[in-house]
Amino acid sequence: MPYTPPPELASLSLTEIAELVAEQKLPPVAQWDPKEFGNSEMRIAADGTWYHQGDPIRRPAMVRAFSTILRQEKDHSYALVTPYQKLSIIVEDAPFVAVEMENEGAGKDRKLAFRLNTDHLVIADDLHKLSFPRSDADPRPYLHVRGGLEAVLARPVYYALADMALEDDLEPFGIWSHGAFFPIETPE
DSSP: OOOOOOOOGGGSOHHHHHHHHHHOOOOOGGGOOOSEEEEEEEEEOTTSOEEETTEEOOOHHHHHHHHHTEEEOTTSOEEEEOSSEEEEEEESSOSEEEEEEEEESOGGGOEEEEEETTSOEEEOSSSSOEEOOOOSSOOOOEEEEETTEEEEEOHHHHHHHHHHHHHHTOSSSEEEETTEEEEOOOOO
């Protein structure tokens, strides 16, 4: 059955998004221990663009397919993994970009869901934490996706999230999602 990207998040309730998240089936890459190794000649740029041999991969379906077999290794490098082969891949920042966000509720009752540049959906919760590393120059907030893989929040998504946190006006400063609190550190 061909892959059908999820509809725009704004048209869905958080319950519908949670159902779509539950339906996402990914290969068990953490369990695979291939005997063949190599270099994929691929890299994921800081803006989320995937490249092969220096050229951008223009087919979104190819990027989606590769993203499902991506894993982070114990040494924090990245690889594309099948049961038979492991190919290194360069990741400049985070392998994914959270390009869209849907919000329901406010304060402790807030629920947040994100769509990645690969069309996968992630709900921010205790297992998929938001982090806001302190930075004086260019704040780069992240969302844990799976197995050490993260998504950087696109600037418009980050600004919308920061606006929500300002509206909530919590002490310490931060944001709730699905019962988990994520502190937002601000530059000193």
